[in-house]
Amino acid sequence: MNVNQPSERQKMTFWEKLYLPEIARGLGITFKMLIGPKMTIQYPEEKYHPGGYYRGRPVLVLDEDGERCVACGLCSRVCPPLAIEVRAGETDREKERYPVKFEINMLRCIFCGLCEEVCPEEAIVMSKDLEMVFENRESAILGKEKLLVPVAQLQDRLEYLRMHQYYEPPARAQDA
Numbered sequence: 001m002n003v004n005q006p007s008e009r010q011k012m013t014f015w016e017k018l019y020l021p022e023i024a025r026g027l028g029i030t031f032k033m034l035i036g037p038k039m040t041i042q043y044p045e046e047k048y049h050p051g052g053y054y055r056g057r058p059v060l061v062l063d064e065d066g067e068r069c070v071a072c073g074l075c076s077r078v079c080p081p082l083a084i085e086v087r088a089g090e091t092d093r094e095k096e097r098y099p100v101k102f103e104i105n106m107l108r109c110i111f112c113g114l115c116e117e118v119c120p121e122e123a124i125v126m127s128k129d130l131e132m133v134f135e136n137r138e139s140a141i142l143g144k145e146k147l148l149v150p151v152a153q154l155q156d157r158l159e160y161l162r163m164h165q166y167y168e169p170p171a172r173a174q175d176a
């Protein structure tokens, strides 16, 4: 078989050889798109409001019992660019351990969502926060005071995770 010869499928018809009908067809698609619904927004004048599917800045979940994190360290071990630092402390409450220190270096984070995927407590989730500005390297390292977000603000993402994840989330009193 001669590889330089076009196959039957690759051979052009008479109209394709003329090119003009194909150009007209392409322009037709372009004009159809011009009057169709717009897929772009004029950011930042227009704000983008993504749904639960969006993977923005990872945050820690704060519910009525306090922070959910039990400082198991799984997220920090799985994080590919080593962006998470967790230091555990003991507590006499039911959950026994909590993060004395929890930091995410947003200069390293690649928004992969693996921390969220491995967390056994649904304690770290990807928020919808997409607007991040840091004036220096220190301000890009977020501690607990910036990471903790009330669970009510994360409902979209939590519902999305429950629909798509492969394991059962831990049962919680407020879910009953």
Ligand code: SF4
Residues within 6 Å of the ligand: 058, 075, 078, 079, 080, 081, 082, 083, 084, 104, 108, 109, 110, 111, 112, 113, 114, 115, 116
């Ligand atoms: S989203 Fe990925 S890179 Fe960012 S902190 Fe989580 S595991 Fe690390």
Ligand code: SF4
Residues within 6 Å of the ligand: 068, 069, 070, 071, 072, 073, 074, 075, 076, 086, 115, 118, 119, 120, 121, 122, 123, 124
């Ligand atoms: S956020 Fe989740 S995975 Fe990370 S230390 Fe806390 S409980 Fe463990």
